[in-house]
Amino acid sequence: MADLKEQVLTTSGVNPLKCMRCGKCSGTCPSYDSMEYHPHQFVYMVEKGDIETLMKSESIYKCLSCFACIERCPRGVEPAKIVEAVRLAVIRQQGQNHLKPQQIPAMLDEELPQQAIVSAFRKYSK
Amino acid sequence: MTFSYFPGCTLKTKAKELDRYARISAEALGFTLEEIPDWQCCGGVYPMAKNEIASKLSSVRALASAKQKGQALVTLCSACHNVIKQVNNDMKTDSNIVLKANNYLKLDEPYQGETEVLHYLEVLRDKIGFDNLKAAVKNPFTGKKIAAYYGCLLLRPGKVMQMDNPENPKILEDFIRAIGAEPVLYSQRNECCGGYMTLEDKPTAQNRSKAVMDNAEEYGAEMVITACPLCMYNLTKNSGSNIPVVYFTEILAQALGLE
Ligand code: SF4
Ligand code: SF4
Numbered sequence: 001m002a003d004l005k006e007q008v009l010t011t012s013g014v015n016p017l018k019c020m021r022c023g024k025c026s027g028t029c030p031s032y033d034s035m036e037y038h039p040h041q042f043v044y045m046v047e048k049g050d051i052e053t054l055m056k057s058e059s060i061y062k063c064l065s066c067f068a069c070i071e072r073c074p075r076g077v078e079p080a081k082i083v084e085a086v087r088l089a090v091i092r093q094q095g096q097n098h099l100k101p102q103q104i105p106a107m108l109d110e111e112l113p114q115q116a117i118v119s120a121f122r123k124y125s126k
Numbered sequence: 127m128t129f130s131y132f133p134g135c136t137l138k139t140k141a142k143e144l145d146r147y148a149r150i151s152a153e154a155l156g157f158t159l160e161e162i163p164d165w166q167c168c169g170g171v172y173p174m175a176k177n178e179i180a181s182k183l184s185s186v187r188a189l190a191s192a193k194q195k196g197q198a199l200v201t202l203c204s205a206c207h208n209v210i211k212q213v214n215n216d217m218k219t220d221s222n223i224v225l226k227a228n229n230y231l232k233l234d235e236p237y238q239g240e241t242e243v244l245h246y247l248e249v250l251r252d253k254i255g256f257d258n259l260k261a262a263v264k265n266p267f268t269g270k271k272i273a274a275y276y277g278c279l280l281l282r283p284g285k286v287m288q289m290d291n292p293e294n295p296k297i298l299e300d301f302i303r304a305i306g307a308e309p310v311l312y313s314q315r316n317e318c319c320g321g322y323m324t325l326e327d328k329p330t331a332q333n334r335s336k337a338v339m340d341n342a343e344e345y346g347a348e349m350v351i352t353a354c355p356l357c358m359y360n361l362t363k364n365s366g367s368n369i370p371v372v373y374f375t376e377i378l379a380q381a382l383g384l385e
Contacts, residue, residue, distance in 0.1 A: 013176040030318040034330050061326060065171045066318035067282035071292055084174040099325075107325050111363060113355040115136040115205055119170030119322035122181065 266306025
């Protein structure tokens with residue numbers, strides 16, 4: 001597992017050892033209720049090297065890129081970057097795209113802005 | 127005053143009004159938005175990974191194009207602004223990204239974060255001045271209670287965006303005062319609307335946008351203004367609220383008597 005941890009640390013540029021486990025990031029996260037693992041748990045589990053559990057969790061698709069946890073972490077840990085790096089560890093693998101173009105037509109409505117679709121693709125597919 | 131301008135994908139389609147009102151208001155206030163040639167979509171969300179290069183290149187191209195003309199780069203959509211400004215920060219601070227992006231792009235002169243990125247609101251505040259805007263208003267919104275919705279992307283991360291205090295901003299409230307209306311302060315103004323989660327997990331987007339609109343209504347808002355097409359969508363379609371949500375450029379144009 002050491003190399004997966006290394007990969008997540010390199011991709012994110014985050015040092016999880018800076019975390020003091022105050023939970024502020026999770027407390028402010030707008031996706032808290034729909035996450036199985038919350039931002040502070042991502043930080044802790046990556047530090048422990050327990051990355052495969054996170055890779056299997058739907059939580060990696062729940063981050064909104066709202067940057068609230070980055071703004072409000074008192075230790076400058078930037079938890080969203082860890083969530084992003086774990087998700088990339090999944091979707092960068094062949095055949096692991098979470099969103100496929102064929103799914104899009106069913107999601108469209110009259111007013112949905114293009115921005116929603118390009119954002120979802122950037123987050124969910126490679 | 128002429129600025130390079132990055133409209134973005136949504137301002138050419140679902141949010142044409144955000145763009146049109148911005149351009150006519152700019153002319154009335156004495157500045158011009160010059161669309162950069164051959165711009166490409168910013169991608170909607172900033173790619174946070176240190177080893178993501180390709181997804182940052184469209185922003186770097188836009189930034190380099192403005193640099194070539196010696197102009198600041200103006201954005202309007204909150205998402206484009208966030209992506210381009212954060213990528214510009216990478217191009218100032220992350221030598222690995224600078225090296226790789228320049229290797230790909232093969233520009234005549236390497237790009238190293240020289241361009242100033244301004245949101246349209248910053249042009250109003252810092253280049254025109256809210257006092258001068260106020261003096262140019264023909265149809266003030268006197269007595270109208272307007273709630274500013276910042277969302278996430280205009281302000282965060284504060285260290286990079288540097289538009290305003292990310293936890294207690296006032297640029298939009300000052301704008302609201304300049305057009306003669308009364309700003310409504312409410313706690314959800316800088317919390318997320320649910321963003322693109324409307325595709326993946328609609329209940330989350332509905333909860334978030336409802337929380338924002340209910341909170342604005344509770345504090346007496348008669349109208350909510352935004353700079354972001356996706357916020358506009360969530361706050362109108364997913365919140366269940368009937369309070370009108372309007373692009374800030376639309377009420378700007380109305381205040382300037384351009385309608
Ligand atoms: S807010 Fe920062 S220090 Fe606190 S738990 Fe989250 S990552 Fe750790
Ligand atoms: S950036 Fe992602 S993880 Fe952080 S608070 Fe926002 S939704 Fe939660």
